[in-house]
Amino acid sequence: MAVVETDVCIVGAGISSAMLAQKLAELHPGLSIAVVEAGRSIFDVENRMRYRDRMMKYGENPWPGDYIEDQSATGIVSRTMAVGGSALHWGGTCNRFSKEDLRLKSMYGLYTDWPIEWNELETFYCEAERRLGVSGEPSPFAGDERSQAYPMPSMPLDYSLRQLKTWGDKSGIPFQGAPQSKNTVAGYDGRSLCMRCGTCDICPTGAKYSPDFTFKKLLSEKKIVLHDQTLIRRLVLHDTKPIVVAAQGVHRDRPQEPIEYRARTFVVASGYTWSSHLLLLSATSRFPNGLANSSGLVGKYMNGHAFISSMVELNADVFPDMNPQMGLISRQFFRCATDRPYVRHDLRIWEAGSRNAVRLKDPSGRFLLGDEVASDWRSRSKRGTARVRAYYDVHPAESSQLTLDPSKRNKWGDPLPKIEHHLDTATQNRAAATKQHIQEVFERLARNDEGRILTTSEGRYLDHPAGGCRMGTDPAASVCDSFGRTHDHENLFVVGAPTLPTAGCTNGTLTFVALTLRSADRIAS
Numbered sequence: 001m002a003v004v005e006t007d008v009c010i011v012g013a014g015i016s017s018a019m020l021a022q023k024l025a026e027l028h029p030g031l032s033i034a035v036v037e038a039g040r041s042i043f044d045v046e047n048r049m050r051y052r053d054r055m056m057k058y059g060e061n062p063w064p065g066d067y068i069e070d071q072s073a074t075g076i077v078s079r080t081m082a083v084g085g086s087a088l089h090w091g092g093t094c095n096r097f098s099k100e101d102l103r104l105k106s107m108y109g110l111y112t113d114w115p116i117e118w119n120e121l122e123t124f125y126c127e128a129e130r131r132l133g134v135s136g137e138p139s140p141f142a143g144d145e146r147s148q149a150y151p152m153p154s155m156p157l158d159y160s161l162r163q164l165k166t167w168g169d170k171s172g173i174p175f176q177g178a179p180q181s182k183n184t185v186a187g188y189d190g191r192s193l194c195m196r197c198g199t200c201d202i203c204p205t206g207a208k209y210s211p212d213f214t215f216k217k218l219l220s221e222k223k224i225v226l227h228d229q230t231l232i233r234r235l236v237l238h239d240t241k242p243i244v245v246a247a248q249g250v251h252r253d254r255p256q257e258p259i260e261y262r263a264r265t266f267v268v269a270s271g272y273t274w275s276s277h278l279l280l281l282s283a284t285s286r287f288p289n290g291l292a293n294s295s296g297l298v299g300k301y302m303n304g305h306a307f308i309s310s311m312v313e314l315n316a317d318v319f320p321d322m323n324p325q326m327g328l329i330s331r332q333f334f335r336c337a338t339d340r341p342y343v344r345h346d347l348r349i350w351e352a353g354s355r356n357a358v359r360l361k362d363p364s365g366r367f368l369l370g371d372e373v374a375s376d377w378r379s380r381s382k383r384g385t386a387r388v389r390a391y392y393d394v395h396p397a398e399s400s401q402l403t404l405d406p407s408k409r410n411k412w413g414d415p416l417p418k419i420e421h422h423l424d425t426a427t428q429n430r431a432a433a434t435k436q437h438i439q440e441v442f443e444r445l446a447r448n449d450e451g452r453i454l455t456t457s458e459g460r461y462l463d464h465p466a467g468g469c470r471m472g473t474d475p476a477a478s479v480c481d482s483f484g485r486t487h488d489h490e491n492l493f494v495v496g497a498p499t500l501p502t503a504g505c506t507n508g509t510l511t512f513v514a515l516t517l518r519s520a521d522r523i524a525s
Contacts, residue, residue: 014085304462
């Protein structure tokens with residue numbers, strides 16, 4: 001068996017891993033860091049314009065090879081497994097949570113509190129925004145005060161979004177552009193200026209932050225070693241001490257040559273699905289339920305937020321597809337008075353895709369030529385359409401869990417994960433009132449500009465998922481402490497999404513990164 005000796009072994013190569021490796025290399029020059037990723041490296045930014053072009057013309061997948069055929073899970077949201085993880089094709093939205101997320105028990109008597117103070121987390125939000133290169137503008141709401149300005153000014157709103165902002169503001173709900181990790185200043189962190197191509201799933205210009213940029217830079221500076229296409233199948237404990245001594249894996253192209261990574265510190269940075277999965281797979285006679293699992297909570301309290309969406313027709317000049325992935329946000333409903341029924345959500349507005357396709361013939365069958373094509377489309381698109389969504393806060397039951405499914409296995413025979421989300425009793429009891437409140441907010445918006453709600457739908461899954469290794473101060477009620485250090489093994493950390501007790505009511509990536517940067521300080525020390 002081949003052996004790799006290193007100071008720190010990081011399992012997984014997504015956005016949390018990239019930020020951790022970068023900061024550890026800065027804090028401890030000369031520290032040997034090995035990053036091990038099951039998927040392959042896709043370091044081909046020069047090809048992404050071509051991938052985008054083929055996606056636009058032929059509907060092709062712009063990320064060929066960003067998953068592993070036999071490495072999936074029941075109930076998973078994204079199958080991406082590659083160097084860069086899901087953030088290879090994230091939208092780049094970087095919203096913060098709010099103080100209320102950290103004090104649910106203290107303020108509302110609900111669920112649990114986070115083991116971290118807001119003022120401390122806020123400083124790491126600032127660091128995360130700097131490292132990711134976030135463009136944004138300050139929120140107008142009390143409680144959203146910032147200790148540092150955004151690194152770059154907000155993305156200018158296009159014509160359609162300006163019309164939608166005017167429409168939304170008429171309801172008395174103030175909207176602003178959502179903060180984005182996209183350059184509004186040319187050259188920030190070596191990235192180009194965002195050209196608003198409208199295909200953020202694959203940014204063809206390199207203006208949006210992507211973890212592969214960080215890994216390429218760390219590799220070029222010889223700050224890390226990166227082993228891709230190497231699946232870590234189990235962590236190995238010391239014979240007598242409760243510390244991890246090795247991570248054992250196999251290269252997908254060399255299945256007969258197992259490899260072992262030995263390190264002083266191990267960090268599982270494999271996202272909300274594969275982090276819990278690895279700990280459960282690593283069961284031993286001393287830890288028969290999996291590593292870091294004396295509490296029995298590895299894979300428990302899987303979370304995310306629910307959402308409701310509406311399409312609203314209104315009298316406004318909204319031209320679809322100008323910049324469909326840039327949207328507006330209002331944080332007005334992030335906070336809930338403690339003497340009122342509990343409901344917290346964000347509120348988002350996007351341009352809606354065209355409901356009226358361009359046509360080359362009129363209803364009589366006559367061919368349309370030249371400017372007639374545009375005139376015909378405009379005549380059928382006089383009323384604009386907005387896509388409105390509310391992500392709302394829900395809390396998981398302990399039975400909201402990831403388990404090993406022995407009926408489904410990968411090529412190595414390992415059972416694959418199965419995720420089932422279940423909400424706690426308090427969330428279920430307030431569900432009808434929460435949905436009624438959100439519907440009333442949508443109707444409030446629609447009363448302006450002769451608006452009309454066309455459709456309303458509820459999400460069938462929990463978005464921006466997290467959990468499975470929740471942090472806490474009580475080892476009997478959590479998997480790790482606020483820095484991600486597991487209660488059972490002093491040299492084993494979990495970072496990023498799995499550590500969140502709840503998923504808040506807005507995008508989680510910035511929070512994953514902020515918590516990881518805080519963990520980096522502790523790991524380095």
